Amino acid sequence: MIVAEKKPLEEIIEEVKDFNKILIAGCNECVTVCEAGGKKEVGILASALRMYFMNQGKKVQIEEITLERQCDHEYLEELRNSIDQYDAVVSLACGVGVQFMAEKYLTTPIFPGVNTCFMGVTEERGVWSERCQGCGQCILGKTAGICPISRCAKRLLNGPCGGSTKGKCEISKDLDCAWQLIIDRLKELGRLDDYEEIIPIKDWSTERAGGPRKVVREDVML
Amino acid sequence: MRLQYPGNIRIIRVPCTGKVDILHLLRAFEKGADGAYVVGCLEGDCRFDNGNLRARKRVEQAKEILDAIGIGGERVQMVNLSSGEGPKFAQVAMEMTEKIREAGPNPLKIVKEKNAA
Numbered sequence: 556m557i558v559a560e561k562k563p564l565e566e567i568i569e570e571v572k573d574f575n576k577i578l579i580a581g582c583n584e585c586v587t588v589c590e591a592g593g594k595k596e597v598g599i600l601a602s603a604l605r606m607y608f609m610n611q612g613k614k615v616q617i618e619e620i621t622l623e624r625q626c627d628h629e630y631l632e633e634l635r636n637s638i639d640q641y642d643a644v645v646s647l648a649c650g651v652g653v654q655f656m657a658e659k660y661l662t663t664p665i666f667p668g669v670n671t672c673f674m675g676v677t678e679e680r681g682v683w684s685e686r687c688q689g690c691g692q693c694i695l696g697k698t699a700g701i702c703p704i705s706r707c708a709k710r711l712l713n714g715p716c717g718g719s720t721k722g723k724c725e726i727s728k729d730l731d732c733a734w735q736l737i738i739d740r741l742k743e744l745g746r747l748d749d750y751e752e753i754i755p756i757k758d759w760s761t762e763r764a765g766g767p768r769k770v771v772r773e774d775v776m777l
Numbered sequence: 778m779r780l781q782y783p784g785n786i787r788i789i790r791v792p793c794t795g796k797v798d799i800l801h802l803l804r805a806f807e808k809g810a811d812g813a814y815v816v817g818c819l820e821g822d823c824r825f826d827n828g829n830l831r832a833r834k835r836v837e838q839a840k841e842i843l844d845a846i847g848i849g850g851e852r853v854q855m856v857n858l859s860s861g862e863g864p865k866f867a868q869v870a871m872e873m874t875e876k877i878r879e880a881g882p883n884p885l886k887i888v889k890e891k892n893a894a
Contacts, residue, residue, distance in 0.1 A: 564845045595800070599842070602803040607846040609807075609885050 556585040556676075557649045558683040559592065559669040564603060567645060570666040574642040575614070577604070579668070580634070580656070581621035582648035589683050591669045592647025594621040600647070600668065625652025631659050638663055673705075691761025691768065697749055699740035704757075706733035712754040714738075778863040782870035794818075795828020802839040802853055809886040812877035814854040816869070822859065829857060849880055 571577055579601045587593030601619045608615040618641070623630045625648035638644070638660050646653045647668040657665040673685040688705040694712075695702060704710050708726045715734035718725030722735040741747050759765060791797060794817030805813045815836055817829035833855045840850030854873060858865050 564842065595798075598800045599803060602800060602807055603842050603846055606803070606807055606848060606885060609888055610847050612888060 556588055556674070557651070557671060558589045558673055558675045558685075559586050559649050559671045560589075561591045561596065561647075562668055562670055564600075564607075567600070567666070567668055568604070568607060571604070571643055571645060574664075576616045576640065576642050577618070578638070578641040578644045579604075579617060579619050580625070580644055580646045580648070581619075582625050582646075582652055583621055583623045586647055586649060586669060588677065590681075592649075596647060597621055600645070622648075624648075626655055628659075631656055634660070689763070690757075690759075692758060694754060697752065697754060698737045699744055699746065699749070701733055701737045701740060703733050703737065706731075706736070712757060714750070780863055780867040782867040783874040785874060786870055793823065793825045793828035794832035795823070795825060797832050797835065799835045799839050799842075802836070803842065806843065806848055806852070806883060806885065809883055809889060811883045811886070812852040812854075812873060812880070814856055814869070814873050816856045816858060816866070819857050819859050848884060852877060852880055852883070 579597045581587070581592050581594055581597035583593060586596075590596065597619045601617045605615070605617050608617075620634070622633060625631060625646060634656075639662075641663060643664045643666060644656065644660075645666045645668045646656055648656070649669065650667065650671040653665055653667045672683075674687040674689065675683050675685045678684055685705055687702060690704045694704075703712060708724050708730065709716055711734065715732055715738075716725075719732040719735055722732055724730040724732045738747075738750060741750050761768070794815050797815055802813050802815075815832050817832050818824065820829060820833075823829045836853055836855040839853050843853060844850040854876075856869050858869070
């Protein structure tokens with residue numbers, strides 16, 4: 556899922572301090588799981604903002620909604636009839652949702668409420684780590700299910716570098732060497748021969764480096 | 778035990794302090810409460826294993842939020858005691874009342890009264 560972190564309250568206050576009627580819009584998917592922008596966080600942010608503005612002597616109306624997702628037309632359309640009454644929206648969805656909402660509702664300023672970080676997993680409650688960078692050319696089959704593009708600091712495709720020490724990456728002792736993990740896992744799977752196979756130079760054009768990307772599926776388009 | 782403790786405290790009973798959400802604490806202040814404290818079992822003795830630990834974390838978060846908005850994080854506290862400690866309950870009630878008296882009334886209450894007038 557997409558992992559995001561709540562923006563500091565001070566930053567959000569700075570974004571919306573000049574508006575009088577604000578909608579806080581959450582998302583029921585990824586940001587709910589990483590406890591940054593779900594219904595609970597919407598409630599907490601709305602309550603905090605109400606108290607802040609009240610304390611400042613400013614009359615601000617703050618309303619709350621949590622959409623199922625903010626990356627699909629159908630769910631954003633639910634706001635069509637009510638969004639014009641708001642001066643501004645703080646969207647707690649990931650960057651995708653904030654942008655899609657802004658594209659849909661051109662006359663309402665939409666502000667982000669979270670910092671979107673990466674595609675990752677929940678290792679345990681409160682700990683999320685990166686697993687995928689969306690390179691567009693998945694080689695996980697060759698690397699025993701461990702991605703060297705996202706988990707190797709140098710994004711090496713063929714084996715550890717000289718800096719790999721005791722299974723840890725040279726940039727931080729808290730970071731596992733991805734290639735050490737790959738070799739260990741291949742050994743457990745009995746597929747160490749896969750390690751001998753040299754992975755050719757990567758075609759980076761499918762990665763973000765090749766420009767903003769689009770997927771078009773003619774077979775499902777109406 | 779018929780111990781005396783300040784009468785300005787409203788007790789809200791919950792089956793476990795783990796049921797108390799941050800939003801409950803924030804809403805209390807939104808509605809004008811001067812202070813709120815969460816009284817849970819001694820750490821390690823939670824009937825439901827870790828409800829009181831969750832409550833402590835939520836109280837910490839509520840403190841940060843209240844500090845950030847200018848209400849004051851010292852108005853919310855976590856207290857751990859066993860249900861047999863009647864005298865300590867009364868003592869905590871008195872200490873908390875004293876602390877809140879020093880902190881003064883909830884600034885939002887003053888704003889609301891000014892608006893109503």
